[in-house]
Amino acid sequence: MNRKLTIATRGSALALAQTGMIAEQLTRLTGVEVAITVVTTEGDTSRASLSSIGGTGVFASALRAALVAGECDLVVHSLKDLPTAPYPGLVLAAVPQREDPRDALITRNGLTLADLPEGATIGTGSPRRVAQLLSLRPDATVVDIRGNVDTRLAKVSSGELDAVVLAAAGLTRLGRLDAVSEFFDLAVWPTAPGQGALAIETREEDDIPQLAYIRHDESRLSIAAERAVLATLEAGCSAPIGATARLEANTLTLTAVVYSADGAEELGGERSVELPSGDEATHRQLRLELASALGHDVALQLLDDGASDLAQLGGGR
Template sequence: MKRKITVGSRDSALALWQTRWVVEQLQQQNPDVTFEIVTMKTKGDKMLDVALAKIGDKGLFTKELEVAMQCGEIDFAVHSLKDLPTVLPAGLTIGAVCQRDNPGDALVSRDGRKLAELPRGARIGTSSLRRCAQLLNCRPDFQPVSLRGNLNTRMKKLAAEGLDAIILAAAGLIRLGWQDMIAEIISFDICLPAVGQGAIAVECRSEDDYILKLLQGVEHPATRAATNAERALLRHLEGGCQIPIGAYGEVVSGKLNLTAVVATLDGSQVIRAGGEALPDQANQLGIEVAEKLLAMGGKKILQQVRAGE
């Protein structure tokens, strides 16, 4: 008799693509196992009329799935890693981090123009304070417009709301086969991505040895090291959706490089720092780069942002 494993997923097209991809890999490796996908809506999926920064982000897109895991209703859940809080609920762990796809931010414009070609005062849709701050640092004339909803909804709003462009995670567009709509992948010199952007994470119960062993089949050590460094930095800065923080880690020639930014909400000040270490020192590297940012003026910026200044 085949063993049945129940997998949790949000019900958006992108979330289901990611969950089915993980299940397909595991199914090929474990033909004696049956997988069933269960979908559910999270708080973040339901509250689409409020900016992310105003809701608070602790488990906004993950809590319902995590409760289902803790109750034994599902065996593991597939997430976009950038949605996972840096501190997980008791009894849960990240069982696997899959190989990262393009981590960058993608510009989708109405007429295919690139960022530098957009008209003065261009209206750009994004729900991310991180993107707003870094874009305004590059072009203070831009007019950011709050944009929520799944990828389909956001694409429709590009024309319906008279926006010049919207910014989305490149990986999501590529996974859904919409790469032809991308006018430009924004340079990291202009806009560093969200922590974990482009990576898929699989969360499970920390004591479930069978599932933990199963998930090793989709684990990618280099992506795990890179995103561990990013998450350690974010955790040390105590940041989230309400704080403009960008970071990108990458293993190159056996070394782990990490670059990160902290910005004021209006983009008038962007502080950037970086560092390098061995992949097994990822957490330490994240803390070191976070400390650099704080010492360079990041501490004052974070205090101002949290105070609502």
Template sequence: MTKDFHSKRPIRIGSRGSQLALWQANHVLYALRDAGYAVELEVIRTTGDRMQQPGFVLPPGLDGKGIFIKEIEEALEEGRIDLAVHSLKDLPTTLAPQFTLAAIPKRADARDVWVCEQFWGLHTLPEGGRIGTTSPRRRAQLLAMRPDVTFVEVRGNVDTRLKKLASGQCDALVLAAAGLDRLKRIESVHYRFSPDELCPAPGQGALAIETRADGFLASDTPDEWWDNFVRGAVKFFNNPQTRFCVETERFALDAMGGGCSLPVGIHVAPVCDAETGDFYRIYAQVVAPDGETMVQLDQIEPMVRQPSAETLGRRIADDLKARGALDLLLAETVA
């Protein structure tokens, strides 16, 4: 492995073409270039991008999360790209065996935010106000606080959604804070919901750098050597504390049924406290579709006896199940 060789063969990053996806991919690209690597970016059009076209029909067997990664993972498997940068919450809880998460960088703000120029808080929205969101989780959580509000299907990237709000298609938006922060659109943010109000989706606010897995190719091939090189190149992005938190959330979601589109909020965050000792704060919410029934957790886990992410995640799921969360999820499935 020589500097001369890797300077001649660029690391190829695959990304969707949305403004936010390109920000995320370029964030990784520039850091790799600063570290001395040759890097190229390939924009890949996904099913999720084509969904924006009128009359588009979702292919059978593809869920609401797979639409953003299917074509990118195909390019990764075929060797057309070497790594992909995703919003972690877009990934399924279990990856196909040919892929691995080589790095999870430090997490941005995981919270949801309120976007509404006229009414600067959910409590000030007039009765029957229209909120733009397609997320079952956000809808149920918002109904738990305001049973009178209505919802408008608002799809597309951040700019598209903001334009739909400005054109009057809805009265307010609820979006992920991280996307607006990364795109420097914080002037649109009027309130950040605390995790005990709107509990974020597992992995929200975190990026994932996905590569081919170790051993996916025969060990004596040049490309196997190259894959090892790529995984080593991105190691410096990995933040162990963020990784523990988001993997705990994903293990919990997996134990609840594994569906990325389940209306489940789980948030694990480190808290440093000199008096009581450092700990992880755990929030979780499962809310009935009408917002009338909720199962929630608010717990702490001392870092001094930190279990594995899988152990803690499955314990969170067991606690939610013991409180009746599966009944709410089954009711959602039947509905």
């Protein structure tokens, strides 16, 4: 008989929707009974900007502490919120199939970014999005905002802001894609490493075979490459960095861009690697290692080009 699994998650509508999706998939595919427990994180209680309280990693710490303490069997994170440094005793046990990684613009009248009036007020809590917005619309007034998806959408509908930028994946999971005025093309607007993907963490010593049913190798490879850029640059989750990896046949291509805070300057790099085929565990591990090495190499290229000085990053040569 399958043992019952307990998943810990944040209490926001989006976090609960994401976790509920994982719980439903596990039950449907394996028959395991799944319970959900809510953990409050510092990122949920503080109204300060994310950059001032430690970046998006503040959403992960309380969940990880609950997992280490044995209060749950696994936790579900938005992968872009997960710090790149390993956490003692925990492993990234599964990455399900990734949702749309793009950013989306929400305006009142369906206006695109180019169509917004001179001096438009646009809300975001992301330094990367601030830089990208100012790069394309230096006349805009970009406002730092916090709050859940509904709170942010309400700032537009009420007229407090002309627009907000949100992740398409979150809007999809909440059934709010109808609010989108424009999706930003990844070729000109790369998003946060891991955006659109979920991370399932477990204790290192635990074996939860049911997770094999929801793992998605292609998504895992893409986020491994993207997150290796962050790790090599020694940049936090909220740094002004965009990265996009795509797998076509056996070719993994990674594009990464580092922005100055004001969006006036940017540095980009792109490389590809051929991955071996095969489903054996050794092949899967080799592909992951090659994906991570690709991200590392792109980051080194960016550092050589001056990315550390451009965005005040911790990485160096």
